[in-house]
Amino acid sequence: GIMLDISPPVVGFIMDGPVFTASTTTISASWSGFSDTGSGIQFYEYALGTTSGGTDVMVWTNNSTDTSITVTSLSLAGGSTYYVSVRAIDLIENTSDAVSNIGTTVDIDAPQGVFVYDGLDSDDEDLANSTNTLSARWYFTDSLSGVASYRYAIGTNGEGTQLIDWTETDADSFFTRSDLDLLSGTTYYVSVRATDVIGNESASFVSDGISVDFTPPEITNMSIDPLSFISSTQNTEIEIEFSEPLQSHHVELAATIQSGYAVASVYSEEPPKLIVTLQAPFASMDTLTLTVN
Numbered sequence: 001g002i003m004l005d006i007s008p009p010v011v012g013f014i015m016d017g018p019v020f021t022a023s024t025t026t027i028s029a030s031w032s033g034f035s036d037t038g039s040g041i042q043f044y045e046y047a048l049g050t051t052s053g054g055t056d057v058m059v060w061t062n063n064s065t066d067t068s069i070t071v072t073s074l075s076l077a078g079g080s081t082y083y084v085s086v087r088a089i090d091l092i093e094n095t096s097d098a099v100s101n102i103g104t105t106v107d108i109d110a111p112q113g114v115f116v117y118d119g120l121d122s123d124d125e126d127l128a129n130s131t132n133t134l135s136a137r138w139y140f141t142d143s144l145s146g147v148a149s150y151r152y153a154i155g156t157n158g159e160g161t162q163l164i165d166w167t168e169t170d171a172d173s174f175f176t177r178s179d180l181d182l183l184s185g186t187t188y189y190v191s192v193r194a195t196d197v198i199g200n201e202s203a204s205f206v207s208d209g210i211s212v213d214f215t216p217p218e219i220t221n222m223s224i225d226p227l228s229f230i231s232s233t234q235n236t237e238i239e240i241e242f243s244e245p246l247q248s249h250h251v252e253l254a255a256t257i258q259s260g261y262a263v264a265s266v267y268s269e270e271p272p273k274l275i276v277t278l279q280a281p282f283a284s285m286d287t288l289t290l291t292v293n
Contacts, residue, residue, distance in 0.1 A: 046060070053083070053098055087099070111140040112202065116191075127213060131182055132179065134188060135175065136175060140205070182214075241273050255286050
C-alpha cells in the first residue's frame with residue numbers, strides 16, 4: 001500500500017539564547033519540539049535575517065537533522081539585531097511553518113561616561129579637609145546591554161593609581177573610602193571605568209580633582225607691628241598676607257577701655273591678602289586686639 005502524507009511537520013521552538021553578543025562574526029542557536037508522525041523529518045533548514053523570518057543575511061540552508069547551529073565568518077553590524085529562523089522538511093518534502101527566535105543584538109560599544117564627581121553631593125566638590133576619607137560618584141550610559149559593573153582608582157593625576165589601584169564596585173556608582181593616608185596640599189583624581197553586560201569596558205573617565213587641605217592658613221606678613229601705636233583720630237589700614245587662599249574669614253576688634261569700635265575688611269586672592277581698616281576715632285591710650293579667624 002501507499003501511505004499518503006500531506007501534513008507538514010509540527011512546528012517546534014528555538015531555545016532562548018543570548019539577547020546580546022559581542023561577536024561580529026558568529027551566531028548560534030538550537031531548537032527542539034519539531035515532530036512529524038507521517039513520513040518523518042528528513043532535515044531542518046535555517047535562515048538568518050535582520051527581521052523575524054528574514055533571509056537577508058543567510059538564505060535557507062540545509063542543516064541535516066542536527067538541531068543546533070554555530071554560523072561563523074559573518075559580518076554583523078554593531079547595534080543591529082539578528083534573527084535565526086528554522087523550519088522542518090519531511091521525507092515527502094512537506095515544509096513546516098518557520099519559527100524565529102527573539103533575536104540577538106550585536107553590542108560592540110562600551111559604556112559612555114557622563115560625569116565623575118568628587119564627593120557625594122549633587123555638585124562636584126573641589127576641597128576636602130579629611131586626613132583619611134574621600135568619596136566620589138559617577139554616571140555612565142549604555143543603550144544596549146547595559147552597565148554591569150564599575151571599577152575606580154585614585155591617584156595624583158588623571159588615571160593615576162598612586163593612592164588606590166583599580167577596585168571593583170559591582171553595580172554601585174559611588175564609593176567612600178575612609179582608610180586613606182591623604183597628604184595636605186595634594187590634589188587627588190578619581191578615575192572610573194564601566195563594563196557592560198557583554199564585557200565591553202569603557203575608557204577611563206576622570207574627575208576634575210579634589211584638593212585636600214587640613215592645615216590652617218598661616219600669616220606670612222603684616223604691614224604693621226603688632227605692638228605699634230596708631231592714630232586715635234585717623235583710620236588705620238593693615239595688610240595681612242596668608243600662606244594660602246582663604247575660603248572664609250571673620251574679623252573682630254576688641255579694646256580694653258571702650259567697646260564698639262568699627263572694623264572693615266576686604267579680601268583678595270592674588271596673593272592671598274586681607275586689608276583690614278580700623279575705623280577711628282579711638283580712646284586715647286586704649287589697647288586694641290585684632291582677631292582674624
